Amino acid sequence: MAINESCCCSAEEEAAVQAAINDFEPIRTNLIPILHRIQDELGQIPGWAMEAVADKLDIPLADVWGTASFYTMFDLKGRAKHIIRLCESPPCHITGAKKVLEALKDELGIEPGEVTEDGLFGLELVSCFGVCGVAPAMIVDHQVYGNLTPEMVPDVIAKYREG
Amino acid sequence: MSEVAQEKQDLPAIERCHVLICAGAACVASGAMEVEAAMKSKISALNLEAEVSLFDTGCVGTCDLGPVVIVYPEGTFYVKLKPADAEEIVTEHLLKGRVVQRLLSKDADHVEVPSIFEHPFFAKQKRIALRNLGVINPESIDEYIAVGGYASLGKVLEMTQDEVIKLVLDSGLRGRGGAGFPTGRKWAFAKAVEADQKYVIINGDEGDPGAFMDRSVLEGDPHSVIEGLAIAGYAIGATQGYAYVRAEYPLAIKRLQIAIDQAREYGLLGKGIFGKFDFDLEIRKGAGAFVCGEETALMRSIEGMRGQPRPKPPFPAVSGLWGKPTIINNVETLANVPAIIQNGPFWYSSFGTETSKGTKVFALAGNINNTGLIEVPFGTTLREVVFEIGGGIPNGKEFKAVQAGGPSGGCIPASLLDIPLDYESLQKAGAIVGSGGLIVMDSDTCMVDVARFFLEFTVDESCGQCTPCREGTKRMLEILTKITKGRGTLEDITKLETLAKAITQTSLCQLGITAPNPVLSTLRYFRDEYLAHVVDKTCPAKVCRELITFDILPDKCTGCTICARNCPTHAISGERKQAHVIDQSACIKCGECLVRCKFDAVVKV
Numbered sequence: 001m002a003i004n005e006s007c008c009c010s011a012e013e014e015a016a017v018q019a020a021i022n023d024f025e026p027i028r029t030n031l032i033p034i035l036h037r038i039q040d041e042l043g044q045i046p047g048w049a050m051e052a053v054a055d056k057l058d059i060p061l062a063d064v065w066g067t068a069s070f071y072t073m074f075d076l077k078g079r080a081k082h083i084i085r086l087c088e089s090p091p092c093h094i095t096g097a098k099k100v101l102e103a104l105k106d107e108l109g110i111e112p113g114e115v116t117e118d119g120l121f122g123l124e125l126v127s128c129f130g131v132c133g134v135a136p137a138m139i140v141d142h143q144v145y146g147n148l149t150p151e152m153v154p155d156v157i158a159k160y161r162e163g
Numbered sequence: 164m165s166e167v168a169q170e171k172q173d174l175p176a177i178e179r180c181h182v183l184i185c186a187g188a189a190c191v192a193s194g195a196m197e198v199e200a201a202m203k204s205k206i207s208a209l210n211l212e213a214e215v216s217l218f219d220t221g222c223v224g225t226c227d228l229g230p231v232v233i234v235y236p237e238g239t240f241y242v243k244l245k246p247a248d249a250e251e252i253v254t255e256h257l258l259k260g261r262v263v264q265r266l267l268s269k270d271a272d273h274v275e276v277p278s279i280f281e282h283p284f285f286a287k288q289k290r291i292a293l294r295n296l297g298v299i300n301p302e303s304i305d306e307y308i309a310v311g312g313y314a315s316l317g318k319v320l321e322m323t324q325d326e327v328i329k330l331v332l333d334s335g336l337r338g339r340g341g342a343g344f345p346t347g348r349k350w351a352f353a354k355a356v357e358a359d360q361k362y363v364i365i366n367g368d369e370g371d372p373g374a375f376m377d378r379s380v381l382e383g384d385p386h387s388v389i390e391g392l393a394i395a396g397y398a399i400g401a402t403q404g405y406a407y408v409r410a411e412y413p414l415a416i417k418r419l420q421i422a423i424d425q426a427r428e429y430g431l432l433g434k435g436i437f438g439k440f441d442f443d444l445e446i447r448k449g450a451g452a453f454v455c456g457e458e459t460a461l462m463r464s465i466e467g468m469r470g471q472p473r474p475k476p477p478f479p480a481v482s483g484l485w486g487k488p489t490i491i492n493n494v495e496t497l498a499n500v501p502a503i504i505q506n507g508p509f510w511y512s513s514f515g516t517e518t519s520k521g522t523k524v525f526a527l528a529g530n531i532n533n534t535g536l537i538e539v540p541f542g543t544t545l546r547e548v549v550f551e552i553g554g555g556i557p558n559g560k561e562f563k564a565v566q567a568g569g570p571s572g573g574c575i576p577a578s579l580l581d582i583p584l585d586y587e588s589l590q591k592a593g594a595i596v597g598s599g600g601l602i603v604m605d606s607d608t609c610m611v612d613v614a615r616f617f618l619e620f621t622v623d624e625s626c627g628q629c630t631p632c633r634e635g636t637k638r639m640l641e642i643l644t645k646i647t648k649g650r651g652t653l654e655d656i657t658k659l660e661t662l663a664k665a666i667t668q669t670s671l672c673q674l675g676i677t678a679p680n681p682v683l684s685t686l687r688y689f690r691d692e693y694l695a696h697v698v699d700k701t702c703p704a705k706v707c708r709e710l711i712t713f714d715i716l717p718d719k720c721t722g723c724t725i726c727a728r729n730c731p732t733h734a735i736s737g738e739r740k741q742a743h744v745i746d747q748s749a750c751i752k753c754g755e756c757l758v759r760c761k762f763d764a765v766v767k768v
C-alpha cells in the first residue's frame with residue numbers, strides 16, 4: 001500500500017487530526033467530510049491520520065485507504081507547498097492552454113505530475129473546473145487565474161516564490 | 164465648499180442607485196474583488212454610502228467581459244473593469260451622473276450599448292432558471308424573498324402531494340442533468356413507494372468539461388435551488404435532503420451554506436416550515452471524481468464509500484440512499500421548480516417545442532466571442548445561439564463545429580447550424596443536450612485531436628470496475644494518439660468503430676456507454692479529416708505536431724533575426740538582413756517563430 005508511513009508528526013498536527021475527527025459523529029457517512037478536513041488542515045492525509053480515522057469510525061484501515069485513494073483531491077503522499085492545476089479540458093485546450101503549459105514547464109523546469117526540487121511547486125493537469133468563460137485557466141492552491149497567456153506565467157509564479 | 168461637497172448636497176439622501184458587481188468565479192478570476200474593493204473605498208471616501216448600495220451578484224452570463232458592474236435603475240453595463248476604472252465610475256457616474264462611455268460594453272459593430280436591457284447578448288434569452296442571476300444579492304435571503312422567493316414553497320404546502328406532482332408533470336419539465344427524464348414522473352415513482360424515510364438530493368457535481376451553469380446558479384441564486392429541493396421533498400414525502408457539490412466549487416459551497424443558514428434562521432428549513440412540514444438539508448462536498456455525478460455513485464459517496472456506480476434497477480426512487488427511496492435532481496432542474504409553481508405549468512410549457520418544454524441554460528465556451536451563460540427556449544437554433552447571442556467566431560475565423568453535451572455528446576458541423584436545440588434534434592444528429600455545454604470550435608481545431616481529448620478525459624475518469632470501459636477506452640485512446648502522430652492505418656479506423664460498439668453495449672453506466680460518442684460523431688462528420696491523418700499523413704487544421712512543418716518564405720523574410728533569437732533549439736540560422744532558414748532536424752515545432760515573426764514570413768505547412 002502506498003500509505004505514507006511516516007509517523008513523525010508534530011503535536012499540532014496530531015491535535016488537528018483529533019479535532020477534525022471529534023467534530024463529526026463517528027459514522028461512515030462522515031468519512032469523506034473528515035478526510036476533507038484533514039486534507040485542509042495538513043495539506044495531505046498521512047498514514048497515521050488514516051489509522052486514527054479508522055479507529056474512531058471502527059472500520060478497517062484498508063477501507064479508509066480504499067475510499068481515500070478513490071478521490072483525487074485527497075493527497076496520500078504529500079506533494080508540494082503550492083499545487084498548480086492547469087485545466088486541460090477542450091475549452092481551455094483550444095484557447096491556448098498548451099502554450100501556457102509550455103510556459104509553466106519552462107518557468108518551473110518540471111513536467112506535469114512532478115514537483116520542483118525545492119518542494120515549492122507541483123504541476124498538475126486537471127479537467128474543467130467551470131471557469132471556461134475565462135479560458136485558459138489554472139488554479140494555484142485556491143486562487144483561480146483566467147484568460148491566461150504564456151507571458152503572465154512568470155509573474156504569477158513569482159508571487160508564490162516570494163511567499 | 165468644495166465642488167464635491169457642493170454636488171453632494173444637491174442629492175437627496177435616499178439610495179439613488181444600486182450597483183451590482185458580478186462575483187461569479189470567472190469574474191473573480193479576472194479581478195472582480197479588487198474592483199469591488201476599489202469601488203467601496205471610493206464610495207466611502209466620497210461619503211456616498213447612504214445613497215449608493217453596492218453588492219455582489221451571481222454570474223451575469225458575460226464571463227469573458229469580466230469583471231462587470233451593472234448600475235441600476237438605468238441598467239448601465241460596465242465591462243472589463245480595472246480598479247482604476249471602478250473609481251472613475253464612482254466619481255463620474257455615481258457622483259455626477261455622467262455615464263463613463265469608454266467602459267460600456269460594445270456591440271458587434273463596436274458601438275457602445277447604453278444598458279443591459281438593450282444588450283444583444285440578452286435580447287434573445289428567456290431567463291427562468293437564471294432569473295435572479297445578476298438581479299439579486301445571493302447572500303441575502305431578504306432579496307430572494309422580495310422577488311417572490313419561498314412563496315412557491317408556501318403555496319405548495321397548501322396543496323396535496325399528488326397535486327404538486329401533477330403540476331410539475333404538466334409543465335413538461337425534464338431533468339437538466341443529462342438524461343432528460345421527466346421530473347414529475349420521477350417524483351411520482353418515489354411518492355408511490357411506502358417507506359419510513361425518504362431522501363432528496365441536489366446533484367451539483369457538474370463535471371462535464373465546458374459546462375458551468377450549475378456552478379453559476381449555486382453561486383448566484385442558491386435559495387431557488389433550496390426551495391426547489393424542499394418542494395421535491397414535500398412532493399415525495401422526504402424530510403432530509405443533501406446537496407452534493409463538487410469540491411472544485413468553493414464559492415458555490417460557501418454561498419449555498421450561507422443560504423441554508425439563513426433559511427434555517429427564517430424557519431424555511433428545519434422543523435415546522437409554515438407550520439406544516441419538516442425538512443432540512445446538508446451539504447456534502449465531492450472530492451474530485453467525475454463519476455460521482457452519476458446518481459448511484461453519488462449516493463455511495465454520500466454513504467462514505469468509493470463512488471462507483473451500481474447496476475439499475477433498482478432505481479434510486481425505489482432503493483437509493485441507505486436503501487431508502489431517493490430522488491436526485493440536477494441544480495438547474497430544481498432552480499426551475501419555484502418559477503413553475505409561481506407562474507403555472509402551462510406558462511412554462513408555452514416555451515420550447517412539442518417534446519422539449521421550457522428553456523435550457525447553455526454554457527458557451529471555446530472559440531466564440533461571447534463566452535458565458537445563456538438561457539433560451541428549447542428549439543432556438545444553433546445558429547442563433549452561436550452567431551446572434553454568442554457574437555460569432557473571434558479573429559475572423561470560420562465556424563467549424565460545436566461539441567454539444569461534453570464527453571458523452573457529439574459534434575455538430577457547420578452544415579447543421581440551423582438545427583433546433585432540443586432533445587430529439589440533437590440526438591438525431593448524434594449529439595445530446597446533456598448538461599448544456601456548447602464548445603465552439605473554429606477552423607484551426609483538429610477534430611481528431613478534440614476527440615482524443617474527450618477520450619483522454621473518459622480514460623482518466625473511468626472508475627475502472629468494468630473492463631470494456633476501463634480497457635476499451637484506453638485502446639481507443641491509443642489508436643487516436645497513433646493517428647494524431649501520423650502512424651495510423653485505415654484498419655485503425657475500423658478498429659475504433661468496433662471498439663466503440665463493444666464499449667457501448669457492455670458498459671455498466673452511462674460514462675462508459677457514451678464514452679465513444681465524440682469519436683463516432685467526429686468520424687461521422689469529419690471522416691475526411693481522419694483519412695487525411697491516416698492516408699496523406701497531414702493534419703488539415705495544422706494542429707498535430709508530428710504532421711506539420713514550419714517554413715520560412717525567403718521572399719517575405721526581412722532577416723530581422725527575431726525568430727532565430729527566440730527559437731528554443733537554435734534551429735533557425737541566417738545572416739542579418741538575409742533570408743533565414745529552419746533546420747528541420749532541430750525544429751521541435753513549438754511555433755514560437757510563427758508567433759514572433761512580424762512579417763508573416765513563417766508558415767505552417
Ligand SMILES: Cc1cc2nc3c(=O)[nH]c(=O)nc-3n(C[C@H](O)[C@H](O)[C@H](O)COP(=O)(O)O)c2cc1C
Nearest residue numbers: 338339340366368369456457458492493496673674
Ligand atoms: C458519469 C456521469 C456523470 C454525471 N454527472 C452529473 C452531474 O454532474 N450533475 C447532474 O446533475 N447529473 C449528472 N449525471 C446524471 C445523473 O446520474 C442523474 O441522471 C441526474 O442527476 C438526475 O437529475 P435530473 O433528472 O434533474 O437531470 C451524470 C451521469 C453520469 C453517467
Ligand code: SF4
Nearest residue numbers: 626628629632672675
Ligand atoms: S462504465 Fe466505466 S465508469 Fe461506469 S461503472 Fe463501468 S468502469 Fe465505472
Ligand code: SF4
Nearest residue numbers: 730750751753754756
Ligand atoms: S517551430 Fe520552434 S523549434 Fe521550430 S524553428 Fe520555429 S521556433 Fe524553432
Ligand code: SF4
Nearest residue numbers: 720721723724726760
Ligand atoms: S522573424 Fe520573420 S522576418 Fe525576421 S528573420 Fe525570422 S522569418 Fe525572417
Ligand code: FES
Nearest residue numbers: 087089092128132
Ligand atoms: S475547460 Fe478549462 S475551466 Fe472549463
Ligand code: FES
Nearest residue numbers: 185187190222226
Ligand atoms: S462570472 Fe461574472 S459574468 Fe459570469
